[in-house]
Amino acid sequence: EIAMTQSPATLSVSPGERATLSCRASQSVGSNLAWYQQKPGQGPRLLIHGASTRATGIPARFSGSGSGTEFTLTISSLQSEDFAVYYCQQYNNWPPVTFGQGTKVEIK
Amino acid sequence: EVQLVESGGTLVKPGGSLRLSCAASGFTFSSYTMYWVRQAPGKGLEWVSSISSATHYVFYADSVKGRFTITRDNAKNSLYLQMNSLRAEDTAMYYCARGDSLEQLALFHNWGQGTLVTVSS
Secondary structure (H helix, E strand, O other): OOOEEEOOOEEEEEOOOOEEEEEEEEEOOOEEEEEEEEEOOOOEEEEOOOOOOEEOOOOOOOOEEEEOOOOEEEEOOOOOHOOEEEEEEOOOOOOEEEOOOOEEEEHH | OEEEEEEEEEEEEEOOOOEEEEEEEEOOOOOEEEEEEEEOOOOOOEEEEEEEEOOOEEEEEEOOOOOOOEEOOOOEEEEEEEEEOOOOOOOEEEEEOOOOOOOOOOOOEEEOOOOEEEEOO
């Protein structure tokens, strides 16, 4: 089973600033890495797949990078609606599908 | 517009059973692998089970194997999760999710709002 580790657990950022979230896999997942956003009381929303491809309708301020075991999600200029929890997920080697434990992006 | 609406969650006693349903619309249900993912209160996401479009491939997390059964009815655009021998640790919000057009990619393109299962005496 591939373990996914996200850091930091919580990120405090001011609106308009850049946020950088990290995700590490216990073994290579190639580019088979996705990022999801979850707001309170809602189901998650797919943001990024293939490590760097934005899903349909996702704003350009969200970008993903990395391959192998190290990945990054960058939000270039945080908007009020971006404060949420973000999860990474590998789909290179499944079952099982595995998620990171999440990074909460909060208002500073 | 893709819509996934889960139902069936409720309070159940340990050892009890429950059947969750997910009604799908806005896409060709019979062409996609479907998934159940759960989230314990205040915790992260945990994949539970998946079923391919024609039900040829069915997988379960070790934590539910032998207790849960995933099925689908393509004529009714519906996904189900039969949950038996429920434990306190099964308490969670259960989400239905739609997979990718390439069925081997376990990507969750769309999610429902979830249905809450609480296992407690």
